[in-house]
Amino acid sequence: MDRETLREVLAERPLLADGGTGTALLSGDPAFAGCVERCNVEDPARVEAVHRSFVEAGARLVITNTFGANRQRLQRYGLGARVEALNEAGVELARRAGAELVGGSIGPMGIRLGPYGRLHPDDARESYREQAEALAGAGADLLVIETQTDLRELELAFGAAREAAPDIAVVASATFTRDDRTPLGSTPEQVAARLAELGADVIGVNCGEGPAQVLRIVRAMVPVAAGTPLAARANAGGPTRVGGRVVYPATPAYVAEHAVAAVDAGASIVGGCCGTGPAHTGAMAAALQGPRAPVRVEVPSSIDAGPIEAPGARPTALRSALEAGRFVIAVELEPPRSTSVATLVAAAVTLREAGADVVDVADSPMAKMRMSAWAACRTIHEEAGIEAVLHFPTRGRNLLRLQGDLLGAHVLGIRNLFVCVGDPVAIGEYPQTLNDVDVTATGLIDLVTHGFNEGRDRRGSTIGEPTSFFVGAAVAPGASDLGREVRLLQRKVRAGATFLLSQPLYDMAPLRALRAAYEREAGRPLEVPIMAGLLPLASARHAAFLHNEVPGVEIPDAVRWRMGSAGVDAWHTGREIAIELVDELKAEGVAGIYVMPQFDRYDRAAELVEAARS
Numbered sequence: 001m002d003r004e005t006l007r008e009v010l011a012e013r014p015l016l017a018d019g020g021t022g023t024a025l026l027s028g029d030p031a032f033a034g035c036v037e038r039c040n041v042e043d044p045a046r047v048e049a050v051h052r053s054f055v056e057a058g059a060r061l062v063i064t065n066t067f068g069a070n071r072q073r074l075q076r077y078g079l080g081a082r083v084e085a086l087n088e089a090g091v092e093l094a095r096r097a098g099a100e101l102v103g104g105s106i107g108p109m110g111i112r113l114g115p116y117g118r119l120h121p122d123d124a125r126e127s128y129r130e131q132a133e134a135l136a137g138a139g140a141d142l143l144v145i146e147t148q149t150d151l152r153e154l155e156l157a158f159g160a161a162r163e164a165a166p167d168i169a170v171v172a173s174a175t176f177t178r179d180d181r182t183p184l185g186s187t188p189e190q191v192a193a194r195l196a197e198l199g200a201d202v203i204g205v206n207c208g209e210g211p212a213q214v215l216r217i218v219r220a221m222v223p224v225a226a227g228t229p230l231a232a233r234a235n236a237g238g239p240t241r242v243g244g245r246v247v248y249p250a251t252p253a254y255v256a257e258h259a260v261a262a263v264d265a266g267a268s269i270v271g272g273c274c275g276t277g278p279a280h281t282g283a284m285a286a287a288l289q290g291p292r293a294p295v296r297v298e299v300p301s302s303i304d305a306g307p308i309e310a311p312g313a314r315p316t317a318l319r320s321a322l323e324a325g326r327f328v329i330a331v332e333l334e335p336p337r338s339t340s341v342a343t344l345v346a347a348a349v350t351l352r353e354a355g356a357d358v359v360d361v362a363d364s365p366m367a368k369m370r371m372s373a374w375a376a377c378r379t380i381h382e383e384a385g386i387e388a389v390l391h392f393p394t395r396g397r398n399l400l401r402l403q404g405d406l407l408g409a410h411v412l413g414i415r416n417l418f419v420c421v422g423d424p425v426a427i428g429e430y431p432q433t434l435n436d437v438d439v440t441a442t443g444l445i446d447l448v449t450h451g452f453n454e455g456r457d458r459r460g461s462t463i464g465e466p467t468s469f470f471v472g473a474a475v476a477p478g479a480s481d482l483g484r485e486v487r488l489l490q491r492k493v494r495a496g497a498t499f500l501l502s503q504p505l506y507d508m509a510p511l512r513a514l515r516a517a518y519e520r521e522a523g524r525p526l527e528v529p530i531m532a533g534l535l536p537l538a539s540a541r542h543a544a545f546l547h548n549e550v551p552g553v554e555i556p557d558a559v560r561w562r563m564g565s566a567g568v569d570a571w572h573t574g575r576e577i578a579i580e581l582v583d584e585l586k587a588e589g590v591a592g593i594y595v596m597p598q599f600d601r602y603d604r605a606a607e608l609v610e611a612a613r614s
Contacts, residue, residue, distance in 0.1 A: 001169055015268065015269045017061040024050045069083060070109060114603035128157045147173065158172045173206045175206060188221050201228070204269070211235075218265050234272065235272075318389065318470060318499070329592055332360045332595065332597065333376070335363075335371040354610045358416065359389070392409075406467070410467045449469075489518060501531050505533055505581065506537075511588075529591030532592075537559075
């Protein structure tokens with residue numbers, strides 16, 4: 001169906017789509033969990049029966065059971081070679097069920113795009129093109145790109161679908177989180193405006209937190225959609241886990257009321273998503289028939305996510321891993337420069353999946369304005385499921401604020417601290433501000449370990465329950481005055497530092513020299529675990545800058561020569577050098593690595609993490 005024909009259909013009356021085919025199939029047979037698209041060829045009768053139940057309830061548009069039938073997702077189940085077969089079968093089953101119109105479902109790749117994920121845009125585009133081509137070739141009336149979490153990926157999917165099937169209308173639909181933004185931070189207005197600019201035939205919202213949210217988003221999209229028809233397909237309420245099952249609480253009557261309100265607000269296509277069954281579809285069909293008065297539905301401006309509970313005192317995952325002698329991998333993240341944490345969380349999830357143990361959250365690195373590192377740590381813990389290390393500089397904090405900040409961090413459940421001086425404000429965006437340094441890094445370590453962790457503040461007054469911080473410190477193996485560095489390190493160890501993060505290393509020589517000098521000075525080996533800094537080189541110019549302009553970083557001639565000879569393969573060469581160093585670090589019993597992603601390339605950092613872990 002071309003775009004003009006679709007517009008004619010939508011001009012006649014609202015088009016009612018079906019409901020949650022995937023959830024219906026999963027509830028019927030949990031054995032298909034994770035890949036219900038297999039049912040198209042392994043249990044086609046059941047898929048056809050689900051489609052027919054929606055058609056009999058009044059749905060005119062049936063969306064195929066092909067949401068995850070793209071190469072990237074199917075490869076996880078050993079089905080990468082069956083893209084065409086599964087999509088063709090999906091269209092055929094919807095048609096056999098009696099659908100007036102068949103919409104070919106195209107879901108997200110399931111892997112985030114770089115740099116916050118590991119999927120290259122070219123690979124994603126080719127996968128989208130392949131699926132769209134298969135659906136169009138099988139006779140789908142329109143293509144439905146749905147449940148997209150990343151506006152960039154939605155743009156890419158739309159372009160690939162238009163390229164693969166230029167004569168077929170395309171619905172482009174995003175999903176939104178509780179704050180009415182996509183999981184990667186785009187607002188409804190941004191999504192609608194961009195899709196209208198690209199020429200989408202229908203702009204949609206689906207899935208999400210339920211009918212009230214979808215109605216709210218439709219109302220936000222209408223003013224910026226430039227006359228483009230809108231689609232609204234809500235879940236049957238926000239999903240809730242009860243007794244090990246996911247339950248969608250919205251009744252058919254409630255869903256129908258909001259569907260009518262969405263039409264009154266400007267939607268041309270309505271229907272259901274996860275958790276909506278034939279009863280919901282039937283209620284919507286009945287509510288949309290015949291003349292009716294406009295429905296006024298008031299929706300809340302936001303959804304209360306409930307209180308945050310701080311975890312109790314317990315050994316951190318970082319401490320447990322170091323004490324167990326496991327090779328630990330940490331990766332540094334920078335907080336965002338805005339209120340949106342979507343990309344931060346996406347990067348943390350990518351790194352967790354690659355095998356990182358913890359992420360380190362820098363506090364205003366280079367003295368540039370950033371979101372509070374405490375808030376970033378807490379958000380990562382809650383939304384990305386990985387433990388964080390809070391960088392806690394003395395810069396910018398007097399003694400009063402230092403102690404208040406420590407209490408606040410502990411209440412938020414933050415237990416890992418990396419105490420440092422911090423970059424001076426003179427090099428940052430606000431050089432006229434004050435550094436306000438009342439204590440040294442060593443003094444702060446002592447305050448935490450021999451004060452707060454014993455239940456006392458700096459004056460010796462009680463703070464009630466003692467804190468349980470696990471405290472680390474910085475070390476510079478390449479310092480020009482190694483003797484001074486060793487004496488400073490001794491003071492940090494006596495103050496209570498329990499792990500060390502080093503500056504970037506490019507060979508073992510500086511670390512060996514530091515260990516030897518420490519043993520000579522202290523009369524015993526350095527027993528505090530060191531996590532060696534790893535900043536992969538991106539180019540010969542990058543290597544030259546670090547070698548010449550960053551104090552304490554020395555890159556051997558051989559390494560700079562390799563980078564200079566690498567040409568266009570410089571990143572791969574830098575990665576090889578880093579992995580070779582990881583092997584040496586493991587062989588010499590170093591506790592772990594501290595990866596510093598260059599230029600916010602978290603996809604490349606994830607590759608390095610995966611290689612180091614293997």
